[in-house]
Amino acid sequence: MSDLRSEDGGEADLAAEYSLGVLDGAERRAAQRRIERDPAFAGEVEAWGARFAPLYEAIEPVEPPVGVWPRIVEDLARMRRVDTAGTQPAKPKGRRVAGIWQWIGLSGMGLAAASLAALIVVAGGLGEFGPQSPQAVDTILAGTLMNDRGEAMFTVVFYHEQDHDVATLIPVSSSSDADRVPELWVVPSGGTPRSLGMLHNSQPVVLALADRQALDPDAALAVSMEPAGGSPTGLPTGPVVAHGELRTP
Amino acid sequence: MQADQGRLALVTIMGRLAVGEQDALNELYQRTSAKLFGVCLRILNDREEAEDVLQDVYLTVWRRADRFDSERASPITWLATIARNRSIDRLRQIGRRGGDHPVDAAVDVADDGPDAFQRLADSDDGRRLSECLGNLDGRTKSSIAAAFYGGLTYEQLAERLSVPLGTIKSRIRRGLIKLRECLSQ
Numbered sequence: 549m550s551d552l553r554s555e556d557g558g559e560a561d562l563a564a565e566y567s568l569g570v571l572d573g574a575e576r577r578a579a580q581r582r583i584e585r586d587p588a589f590a591g592e593v594e595a596w597g598a599r600f601a602p603l604y605e606a607i608e609p610v611e612p613p614v615g616v617w618p619r620i621v622e623d624l625a626r627m628r629r630v631d632t633a634g635t636q637p638a639k640p641k642g643r644r645v646a647g648i649w650q651w652i653g654l655s656g657m658g659l660a661a662a663s664l665a666a667l668i669v670v671a672g673g674l675g676e677f678g679p680q681s682p683q684a685v686d687t688i689l690a691g692t693l694m695n696d697r698g699e700a701m702f703t704v705v706f707y708h709e710q711d712h713d714v715a716t717l718i719p720v721s722s723s724s725d726a727d728r729v730p731e732l733w734v735v736p737s738g739g740t741p742r743s744l745g746m747l748h749n750s751q752p753v754v755l756a757l758a759d760r761q762a763l764d765p766d767a768a769l770a771v772s773m774e775p776a777g778g779s780p781t782g783l784p785t786g787p788v789v790a791h792g793e794l795r796t797p
Numbered sequence: 798m799q800a801d802q803g804r805l806a807l808v809t810i811m812g813r814l815a816v817g818e819q820d821a822l823n824e825l826y827q828r829t830s831a832k833l834f835g836v837c838l839r840i841l842n843d844r845e846e847a848e849d850v851l852q853d854v855y856l857t858v859w860r861r862a863d864r865f866d867s868e869r870a871s872p873i874t875w876l877a878t879i880a881r882n883r884s885i886d887r888l889r890q891i892g893r894r895g896g897d898h899p900v901d902a903a904v905d906v907a908d909d910g911p912d913a914f915q916r917l918a919d920s921d922d923g924r925r926l927s928e929c930l931g932n933l934d935g936r937t938k939s940s941i942a943a944a945f946y947g948g949l950t951y952e953q954l955a956e957r958l959s960v961p962l963g964t965i966k967s968r969i970r971r972g973l974i975k976l977r978e979c980l981s982q
Contacts, residue, residue, distance in 0.1 A: 561977070565969075568944050569881070569944055570949065571950065571951075572889070572950045572952065573890075573892065576885070594869065599926065599977070601874040601922065602926045602927070603926070604836065607835045607839050607877075609831035609832045609834070609835045610834045612830050612834040613844075616851055616852055617823075617826055617830075620822075620855050
């Protein structure tokens with residue numbers, strides 16, 4: 549997959565070249581973006597990392613100056629202040645729910661490479677929605693929304709179409725709440741959840757997104773169960789049935 | 798085994814970090830900062846830059862601890878890889894700015910010759926890698942060493958080793974293919 553024919557020595561293994569560190573700035577950044585969106589490539593980079601791992605044994609430890617740790621502590625405190633400030637606007641009502649939202653927004657669930665690989669296949673199958681040109685592939689994002697037991701509830705594919713973003717949500721297993729409907733939220737890192745629209749328990753739903761911010765690299769997605777027509781308050785009111793992280797190109 | 802105990806302790810610390818325990822970062826720093834500073838210093842060859850990158854590395858580790866998977870990676874390799882990658886990113890930035898820290902001074906290729914690999918015999922993986930590197934010709938081996946320990950681009954390597962760019966690319970690419978084949982046996 550990462551092998552390219554090249555006149556400079558047969559096949560170039562981009563994952564190996566990235567791991568070794570021979571790529572120039574632009575090539576390196578392109579490889580890093582690819583790691584974020586291409587699980588197979590990320591796996592190859594990881595494998596090369598493991599191959600080169602013993603090379604670190606030959607690097608002598610050097611005590612860093614005492615000033616470094618206090619600076620890390622300062623930065624951490626600053627990060628936490630920003631996080632706390634960002635989550636304040638959430639309504640204090642229902643503290644438990646707020647806690648869950650804060651947790652989703654801050655921690656971001658690490659996506660298993662296997663589930664992402666499966667999603668790429670799903671994306672490839674969405675011919676009628678999916679991007680046709682190689683450039684547009686860059687705008688594809690995929691994610692899995694899981695419940696607290698780690699079971700996949702929805703798969704999500706984001707892509708860019710002409711002048712707006714589109715999200716396709718495919719229910720993997722349906723939740724059994726007949727009176728409520730699932731609503732999709734984007735949770736910016738440390739911010740307040742914003743509704744992206746209503747979903748369906750058993751059918752794929754395609755949402756047109758006016759809000760480009762849905763693609764914030766640190767954003768998490770979550771689904772809560774809401775009354776028919778959506779949350780009356782504009783913020784999630786019902787239980788969170790699924791959540792997951794977005795992967796940026 | 799001391800190494801196994803050290804690894805287990807780090808895996809435990811990483812687990813605590815993943816759930817946001819800040820004390821765990823301090824413990825991780827005490828156990829690993831000398832190694833990671835060594836890595837940053839080796840790549841950057843500049844104490845101030847290495848300190849800045851080290852600071853950034855631990856903040857990155859704090860944010861990304863939930864991505865660490867002890868089934869797939871050893872904690873020290875995971876950490877050292879972040880330290881090295883951040884250092885190389887920094888090196889590329891400095892290179893683009895192109896002034897006060899000439900890249901030529903960042904590494905002395907002579908120091909990273911084949912001998913650099915002879916100290917890998919501490920672990921089984923190290924012995925295997927050492928053997929496979931041993932199967933490469935000397936120039937290929939030292940080019941790979943210079944790239945790994947110096948974080949040099951193809952272009953910089955070509956310049957420093959005074960060989961055409963195409964030559965260094967094909968040399969390293971062939972070396973990497975051989976290395977992968979040898980390690981998969």
